[in-house]
Amino acid sequence: MGRRYKNAPIVEALCEFRFDPGSPWDLAIPGLVYEKVRNGFPKRRLVKAFEASISGGPEGIEQQVKTTDRMQFLREDEKALVQVDRHMLAVNHLKPYPTWQEFLPLIRQGFGAYIEVANPKGVQRIGLRYINRIEIPGERIELENYLEFRPFMGSRLPQDFGPFIVGIQVPYENSRDMLRMTLTSAEVMESGKTAFMLDLDYFLAQPGHVTYNDVWRWVDVAHSRVEESFEACITARLRGMFEEVTEK
């Protein structure tokens, strides 16, 4: 079992499934999923989701951002939710994140309900993603004191920089899976602090390579990889700021 922190930086954890787009789809599906999860997720909300795409054609490159309607089923405290969209299911947990042992059953519940109702042909993509917001006191900080994953600036380049984004994809399982790690500077609401978003997204990169029977093994492995990557991203000093909780 991984480390637990009193000031854990996780602002959102989510498990997202995208199903074979050739599967049957019916507008009644979200409502039927709701019937199956409503005990745990009684609140319903229709949200406008943004779907962005880039396509190319004879006229050139076209960027499109369009809105789609997405159903959200929320727990009473609104800290956990199930999202259903066309061939898509996501189970999210917002801050405060409990433990993996508590989050996993929510994912199982959402997944079971969707599969039973929609009966999709297969899983195209699975992603387990942890988004961390790390706030550090001070407006000028040395990143290397806190992060093992950070932008590198050679000695002949300016060492002071402002907003940044750094991202990397690491292949696993012969490139069947990918871990996408992204670190970006984030806006702070109060002065005297610096903030970053560390986004760890482990996903199935080769559609259809995980069967329903293997989903939970895949999810468990994904969780271990995200957890070990997170620990490898932070220094002992930052870990100290999160205040590890030790079982007595």
Place this chain on the structure above:
Amino acid sequence: MTYAAKIQRIAERAEYQPAVFPLPVQTGWSSIFPVEQVLLLSPPFRTPSSGSSIVLPAFSEVTNIWQEIEASTVRRFEFQVRWVKQLYSFKKPEEVFRYLQAHPFLIPLLVEAHSRIEDYFGPQPQVVLEVVSDPEVHGLVKMFGYIVTTLMPEEAGQRLRLFDREWFLLQVHRAEGLLNFDVEFR
């Protein structure tokens, strides 16, 4: 054939190659970059003749290069706020941010409203968002969008009335009484 593979093939056939980074085969063209970086924080893509930093191949057919469906509510909110910030100016940004956080349903309405304001006040209008206490209802805090204009007061008022009557009043239920628009004279 996957989209990425298709694009890779088109790129191989094209007379020029992507200049900055190749198209990854398995994970989608811009999958390292969150959608907001690609679409909102960068200038639009330009053709090679105009000195682009990213060169994309010519296409003989319409191809879906990349698609992002954001499932994170936190990221989606950030993305949406950045989008709103591209369209509007924020007065006391922290208050505006907190207000949008508390009432996220206003965001799509604000995005839509901006293009409607353009219809009545011309392209790229300057609109300032501010959170204000409603003087008529104690304790009610609302968001106002002040459309900055150099028009004569009568003309500006008439356009605002048209905007209200033809669009905003039809959408007002979506705002739940928490958003309004007015004009501000420069």
